[in-house]
Amino acid sequence: MISINELNGLKSYFETQSKLAKNRPIYIITEGDIITWKNDSDVFDIDALKIGVKMRSETSAVLAASQNKVLTDKVPEFVYGRKLLVNSIPIVNGEGNAVGALTTLTPRLHPIAAAFNHFAPILAEMFPEGVILYMTDLKKYTYKQSSSSFSLPVNEVGDKFKEDDISFEVIKTKKMIIKEVDAGKYGIPLLVACYPLFDEDNQNEVMDTFGMVIPKKAAAQLREMSENLDNGLTGISAAIEELAASASQIHENEQVLNVDIKEIISLSDAINQVSVFIKEIADETKMLGLNAAIEAARAGEAGRGFGVVAEEIRKLSEQSKSTVPKIKELTDNIKNTVDKVIAQSNSSLSSSQEQAAASEEITASIQEITSMAEELNRVSKQL
Structure with missing residues (x-):
């Protein structure tokens, strides 16, 4: 119980306490069922409870005064918009009769x-x-x-x-x-x-x-990096596959070229054989022309015309014979050039084979990295 004579001192105490208490309670004093004094905290107030407001008969403040005893109640949220722990202490006059109540309303906190x-x-x-x-x-x-x-x-x-x-x-x-x-x-x-x-x-x-x-900034950056890596590797992998396909095509072309070059060599050898045959014919023709000239000289005036023909035959023979070394020189040059081309072709053929093999290895490595990028992307989504 609180004596009505103690109220003034208590008011000063509660004004200080409302600023220091952990849960920042509200203090009100009622006379009968009317609020005559209120002190709210700087962080907690209930607008419905104002000086002059008449309290409902079922509230702790009214019941504490009417029953002349201390009451504690837990007020649900729907009443004042906040769960409250309410303590009401009767205020008595000099005869000991309850004339009101001092009520403390404290927010109920989890x-x-x-x-x-x-x-x-x-x-x-x-x-x-x-x-x-x-x-x-x-x-x-x-x-x-x-x-x-x-x-x-x-x-x-x-x-x-x-x-x-x-x-x-x-x-x-x-x-x-x-x-x-x-x-x-x-x-x-x-x-x-x-x-x-x-x-x-x-x-x-x-x-x-x-x-x-x-x-999740780091996870987002990680995901973006993995997606960019995945997209980049996909593009590189496609380019490597095209390069591998081109290398295979080059390899096939080199093989065909190698065969064609070998045919050119065979033709050069055939030309040399024809040159040898021409030389042999020229030698024979020269010998026949010489014999014919001898016979024309023996025949005297009657063989003069035949001698002129024999001389022309010998000239043609010499010209044919002198052409043979030129043909051989040209075919030898062709053969030497072809030999160089063959060496280069063989080197290119070997390089294209190595390039194709390297492309396959790079493609396999990129596929493995792509798989890692996909796993990285999956992990980033879990962060």
């Missing part, structure tokens, strides 16, 4: 909410990429703590959340929810986790939610 301001600043700095820790009641954001390396100008304390908010879904389903948010909404991809916090007196009733917003 243990995590009560400790949030103590653990959140420490926990927020333990995430390498940063984090936003937050809490909500059933309608709005009540706490927020950002790390020094990451913050977003959203979901500020006092902001009401909408039906598409993860907290609304958690309250509705009474289950933990973890989801990814793409970069289109906040500029960077995020991982959002939200947990329901149940009333200690009713484990089936969600009282608050506790959430974390974690940036």
Whole structure:
């Protein structure tokens, strides 16, 4: 019980206490069922409770005065928009009759909410990429703590959340929810986790939610790099396959060229054989011309015309014979040139074979790297 004479001293005490108390309570004094004095805190107030307001008969303040005893009550959220712990102490006059009550209204906090301001600043700095820790009641954001390396100008304390908010879904389903948010909404991809916090007196009733917003910048960069790597390797692999196909075609062309060159050599050998045959004919023709000239000289005047013919035959024989070395020189030059081409062709043929083999090895290596890039992409999506 509190004596009416003690009220003035208590008012001064409560005005100081409301600023120092951990849960920032509201103090009210009622006379009968009318609020005659109120002291709210700097962070917590209930607009419905104002000086001059008449309290309902079922409230703790009215019942404490009417029953002349101390009462404690847990007020659900729908009454004043906040779960409250209410303590009402009767105020008695000099005759000991209750004339009113002193009521303390303290926000009922989940243990995590009560400790949030103590653990959140420490926990927020333990995430390498940063984090936003937050809490909500059933309608709005009540706490927020950002790390020094990451913050977003959203979901500020006092902001009401909408039906598409993860907290609304958690309250509705009474289950933990973890989801990814793409970069289109906040500029960077995020991982959002939200947990329901149940009333200690009713484990089936969600009282608050506790959430974390974690940036996935490194994972996004890793995914982008792996995708770029995958795309680049795909293009390189296609180019290598085309190069391998070209190398195979070059190899086939070199083989055909090698065969053609061998045919040219065979033709050069045939020309040399014809040259030898021409030389033999020229030698024979020269001998026949010489014999004919001798016979024409013996025949005297009658063989003069025949002698002229024999002389022309010998000249033609000499000319034919002198042509043979030139033909041989040309065919030898052709053969030497062809020999060089053969050597180059063989070298090119060997190189094209090595190129084709190297292309196949490169293609196999790129396929292996591509497989690693795909695995890297899969891992980045799990971060």
